[in-house]
Amino acid sequence: MSSRNLKSGNAFIDENHKGLLENIDVISVSVRDNWDRQEFESNVRWFIVDLENHFSHEEVILKAAGFAELDEHSVKHRELSLRLRMDSIYTQNFDDSVRFLGTLRSKIFSHELFEDQSYWPLFDKETEDAKLLIRWSAELETGDPEMDKHHRALVNHINRLHMQLCASTDKRFACAELRLLHEYSKFHFSEEEHSLGEKLRPGHRANHELLLIDLDRVIEEVDAGKYALPTIGDYLKYWLINHIQTFDIPSFSRND
Numbered sequence: 142m143s144s145r146n147l148k149s150g151n152a153f154i155d156e157n158h159k160g161l162l163e164n165i166d167v168i169s170v171s172v173r174d175n176w177d178r179q180e181f182e183s184n185v186r187w188f189i190v191d192l193e194n195h196f197s198h199e200e201v202i203l204k205a206a207g208f209a210e211l212d213e214h215s216v217k218h219r220e221l222s223l224r225l226r227m228d229s230i231y232t233q234n235f236d237d238s239v240r241f242l243g244t245l246r247s248k249i250f251s252h253e254l255f256e257d258q259s260y261w262p263l264f265d266k267e268t269e270d271a272k273l274l275i276r277w278s279a280e281l282e283t284g285d286p287e288m289d290k291h292h293r294a295l296v297n298h299i300n301r302l303h304m305q306l307c308a309s310t311d312k313r314f315a316c317a318e319l320r321l322l323h324e325y326s327k328f329h330f331s332e333e334e335h336s337l338g339e340k341l342r343p344g345h346r347a348n349h350e351l352l353l354i355d356l357d358r359v360i361e362e363v364d365a366g367k368y369a370l371p372t373i374g375d376y377l378k379y380w381l382i383n384h385i386q387t388f389d390i391p392s393f394s395r396n397d
């Protein structure tokens with residue numbers, strides 16, 4: 142089965158999936174050609190880290206896109222990574238490693254290729270309006286002029302960055318810009334928490350933290366050359382917009 146068959150409609154997720162499948166191939170070749178226990182263990186450890194990062198990004202995007210079965214899907218992610226962690230502990234020799242890789246391949250394929258298909262329809266409309274990544278609209282307004290100014294600034298920054306990334310292959314530039322976005326967002330989040338004060342709902346601050354942690358992981362991966370830069374926009378737009386809609390707007394519209 143070719144990894145080219147994986148097409149969710151979200152370029153960032155597609156790139157993640159492609160990377161995971163290629164990684165399995167690389168590990169398989171290294172086992173076949175020259176099995177070394179230490180190298181195998183470290184490859185598998187890194188693969189699982191990579192996979193868990195992917196799950197985290199995918200959950201951020203799916204939540205933002207309003208995926209109705211996100212909870213069940215996230216449970217599958219947890220089960221899969223736990224199962225792989227357990228199995229990898231019992232992999233001690235060449236035969237175990239070959240067996241482990243067989244299970245790994247089939248588990249990853251059946252999740253990334255089949256179970257993940259349940260959210261593909263979410264991205265069906267994606268392709269047409271690709272030029273301007275995020276269009277500002279009244280639906281994104283919180284009613285708080287200062288925070289709306291911040292949000293608009295973040296949207297503009299993401300739109301501009303996406304345009305630059307579409308024309309660039311410079312990952313250093315991409316990382317530097319993403320770090321700026323991280324910094325701006327961190328500043329915005331703390332201003333917003335301050336401004337909301339008592340109105341800050343449970344989970345809001347935690348979601349700010351989660352967004353920053355997940356963005357940090359993406360930056361590390363971009364730095365390692367993991368993504369074609371034009372795909373990053375497909376992550377960033379979901380990263381910000383859902384948070385505004387789920388947490389910011391309801392919080393600011395509360396009058397108590």
Ligand SMILES: [Fe+2]
Nearest residue numbers: 158199253257
């Ligand atoms: Fe996935």
Ligand SMILES: [Fe+2]
Nearest residue numbers: 199218252257
């Ligand atoms: Fe998934």
Ligand SMILES: [Fe+2]
Nearest residue numbers: 333384388389
């Ligand atoms: Fe917020």
Ligand SMILES: [Fe+2]
Nearest residue numbers: 292333385389
């Ligand atoms: Fe906000």
